[in-house]
Amino acid sequence: MKCSRLIMPLVLICAALAFTSELPAAEKAATPLWSAGFAKVVITPDEPQFLSGYGGRDKPVEGKVSDLFARAIALRSPGNKTVVMVSTDLIGIPAKMAQFVCDAVEQQHGLTRADIMLTCSHTHCGPALDDELSYMMNVPDDEWEKIRKYQLVLNDKLIRVISDAIADLQPALLATGIGKAEFAVNRRPPIGVGPIDHEVPVLRITTPDGQQVRGIVFGYACHCTVMSFFQWWGDYAGEASQFLEERHPGATALFFAGCGADQNPLPRRKLELGVKYGRMLAAGVEEVFDGTMTPVGPELSAVFRRVDLEFQHIPSSEELQADLKSKNAYAVRRAQRLLDRLKQEGPLSATYPYPVQVWKLGTELTWVALGGEVVVDYSLRLKSELGRGKTWVTGYANDVMCYIPSERVLEEGGYEGASSMIPYQQPSSWKTGLEARIVDTVQALVNETSKVRAE
16 A cells, blocks of 8 residues: 555644745845756665664565655755765665765766765665674575675666766755654653754755745654564655655655654554654645745855764674673674674774764755764754754764764663664774764864855
């Protein structure tokens, strides 16, 4: 059954979806012309294979609710600088995939690493990828062959969708605003008590006359974990993108996951709830459209840096051998994986090269992209320090290597603070100080974007 055909009592949501495509004359007159291009490609695997997201997955997919997609937007400023953002219905962004794709795009189009932002929805009903997270599952060798074959196809599709978006560049107007959706709940115990971020950042891209919406970039800080079944599905994020594209024929709607590592959509485990949440999110976007949006000025700058985050402890070979006897299947799989890495690559690194990216669009939008599963504390802190209403914080970007706890969550421990490092095949929890290193790096990159604009 297609989600789009489900009928739901959404009177209040639908009432918020009225949209007038004509932009206010002042908004059009005040905004220099950018160029924007869009592309979209189906990335649903051609044959049944393992899904990712849950360590208990023990068989391939059994069908689909909807296709999975990769969507790309290319933006070129009036000053002729180009950046590309990619949105994917995937569990994560493998580091090897990001490197391969970005190297190819640099070679073909001359874009630097800072100019390319790779994001995912973190849907738990997407394909297993050729990355460390897939080792949490008991995947037979023949299924690994399918995963690695699919990864090669996926890499090529991402390169192509970026190229197609660049080829589609056309004059455009950009405007930004912040909406709201309220279905995310902090999942750390006691559930529902911890911090949340219900903001829905929105970038609208129209034709120069404002008559047609060509693209929508929007985000939300919440796990895509409505369902845990064995079917392909983009979860609430995919539903929201599909609904917005139906509302605005010809437009491409690109979702990015915010700092929702400790946020769940609750209640869940019913397909109709995923459709409902998708429409709630779409309604939050449309409410921004109905209000007064802020035109985006002509400046564009992009910076990227990797900062070394330290692990608390690097286990010895003897410790890993002892873990092979654990009654915890995930601990056994991690021990075996780390022993294999020791044999193949040599000593385990005491640090991880963590990606931090900052884009500055006009003076109106500072867009921060952080790797890993980032808890909500980072979003709230960075918005407070960099300016509420004009700061976006994307998680799950450029490399999803594990959870990124704040100092508070690291001290409290639990899944996001410690034990999640086991399914991610990381040697230990993080060493204290990681929040300061990440935030300081963001601040330094924001300062760099200011210098670039001034030059």
